[in-house]
Amino acid sequence: MNQEELLQKDKELISEGLKLRFHPITVKEAKGCYITDTNDQRYLDLTAGWAVANVGYGRESIAKVIHDQYVKLSFTTQLSAPSETMIQLADKLVEIVPGNFEKKVWFGHSGSDANDLISKFLPVSTGRNKMISFIGSYHGQTMGASSLSGHSAQAKFEGKGNVVKIPYPNVYRPFSGISDNLTEQTMHFLEEVFATICPAEDTAGVIIEAIQSDGGIVLPPEQFLKELREICDRHGIYLIVDEVKVGMGRTGKWFSFEHTGIIPDAVVLGKSLGAGLPISAVVGRKEILDTVAAGHMFTTSGNPISTSAAIENIRIIKEENLIENADKQGNLFLTGLHKLKEKYECIGDVRGKGLSIGVEIVTDRDSKKPDAIKTAALCYHCYEIGLLIYNVGIYGNVLEITPPLSITTDEVNEALSFLDQAFQDIENGNF
Numbered sequence: 001m002n003q004e005e006l007l008q009k010d011k012e013l014i015s016e017g018l019k020l021r022f023h024p025i026t027v028k029e030a031k032g033c034y035i036t037d038t039n040d041q042r043y044l045d046l047t048a049g050w051a052v053a054n055v056g057y058g059r060e061s062i063a064k065v066i067h068d069q070y071v072k073l074s075f076t077t078q079l080s081a082p083s084e085t086m087i088q089l090a091d092k093l094v095e096i097v098p099g100n101f102e103k104k105v106w107f108g109h110s111g112s113d114a115n116d117l118i119s120k121f122l123p124v125s126t127g128r129n130k131m132i133s134f135i136g137s138y139h140g141q142t143m144g145a146s147s148l149s150g151h152s153a154q155a156k157f158e159g160k161g162n163v164v165k166i167p168y169p170n171v172y173r174p175f176s177g178i179s180d181n182l183t184e185q186t187m188h189f190l191e192e193v194f195a196t197i198c199p200a201e202d203t204a205g206v207i208i209e210a211i212q213s214d215g216g217i218v219l220p221p222e223q224f225l226k227e228l229r230e231i232c233d234r235h236g237i238y239l240i241v242d243e244v245k246v247g248m249g250r251t252g253k254w255f256s257f258e259h260t261g262i263i264p265d266a267v268v269l270g271k272s273l274g275a276g277l278p279i280s281a282v283v284g285r286k287e288i289l290d291t292v293a294a295g296h297m298f299t300t301s302g303n304p305i306s307t308s309a310a311i312e313n314i315r316i317i318k319e320e321n322l323i324e325n326a327d328k329q330g331n332l333f334l335t336g337l338h339k340l341k342e343k344y345e346c347i348g349d350v351r352g353k354g355l356s357i358g359v360e361i362v363t364d365r366d367s368k369k370p371d372a373i374k375t376a377a378l379c380y381h382c383y384e385i386g387l388l389i390y391n392v393g394i395y396g397n398v399l400e401i402t403p404p405l406s407i408t409t410d411e412v413n414e415a416l417s418f419l420d421q422a423f424q425d426i427e428n429g430n431f
């Protein structure tokens with residue numbers, strides 16, 4: 001079948017519930033930072049498939065590990081007869097996730113099922129029913145995870161009803177309209193919430209993304225996480241950090257919260273953990289993860305293929321210094337994007353950490369009105385000229401740059417010149 005026929009079949013057969021499409025392609029193959037579609041058109045990929053292919057596409061060593069593991073032990077149900085690889089991976093995760101306390105590890109398949117564990121276990125573990133999360137956050141699609149999410153994409157769903165959502169401190173779009181003392185304003189809001197609709201003594205946990213990614217690559221003020229940790233400690237409330245999208249080296253440290261100096265009680269991982277194989281994990285305090293025996297498990301949780309791929313993935317990140325590269329190439333991107341901002345009035349804001357970068361598109365800089373239509377046009381035109389990029393944000397107006405961490409300086413420069421051309425063409429109506 002050619003690409004047009006495949007797309008027609010896709011339209012006929014695949015549920016709309018699975019579709020978030022930006023470009024009319026089917027993907028044939030991918031290597032490093034490049035994707036090739038079924039018409040043999042090649043694209044530089046700034047998405048890493050929603051931040052999954054952190055080590056780049058088509059790694060031979062991961063392919064070999066998967067092959068060898070399948071031949072040696074294709075499957076064991078880890079629930080009843082664990083494999084060596086699941087335990088070895090848990091050992092590695094306990095080592096790289098900060099926290100000087102007794103930790104345990106849980107494995108699942110997706111960021112959503114991992115966040116569902118938080119949603120199920122925290123209330124049982126503490127005897128407190130309520131949870132706090134943030135407007136703009138995205139924690140996944142399953143019942144518990146979607147209840148924790150505060151993203152506009154989840155607004156159609158009712159949710160569990162025990163989660164109170166508070167504003168995320170967004171310096172570019174402060175909830176009060178005032179960006180001064182934003183940390184203090186948010187803490188004040190939280191104390192009001194504790195004093196009224198969500199008593200601290202009924203609150204089991206706060207879940208947060210240390211950088212909101214699907215919410216629009218929003219970075220909180222520097223002291224914010226520290227203050228949040230402090231308020232949680234004061235009220236005996238667990239603090240959970242969702243690192244599904246920005247973790248595993250993307251921001252220039254293993255985990256984005258490490259830029260803030262805090263230690264969460266549990267960390268949620270997914271996406272890039274398995275380099276494309278389905279696997280998620282929660283790494284956290286023993287007392288959280290041991291809450292309910294046999295309480296959140298799936299037959300193929302922590303399967304030997306995904307866990308062995310994850311072990312090799314971690315080895316590559318370490319040995320190829322991909323965390324340092326994310327920091328270096330991220331800075332190069334930010335410098336180039338700030339230059340584009342000087343040129344193009346529709347760029348309202350450029351921000352990010354490492355290779356988690358957002359470019360916010362507005363109708364004009366004074367009103368800061370989100371321009372989702374122009375953002376979609378930019379995404380589409382990038383595709384037309386050879387660059388894949390997605391848009392995120394609660395208003396759908398943030399271009400998201402999350403390429404593989406293995407991206408080279410030449411590739412960053414190539415991406416910047418594609419973006420320059422795309423902005424120029426869109427501004428000139430030349431597309």
Ligand code: PLP
Nearest residue numbers: 110111112138139140242244245
């Ligand atoms: N948490 C965060 C921060 C995410 O960005 C996502 C997905 O985008 C999820 C959780 C859900 O992960 P999954 O799509 O693997 O269920």
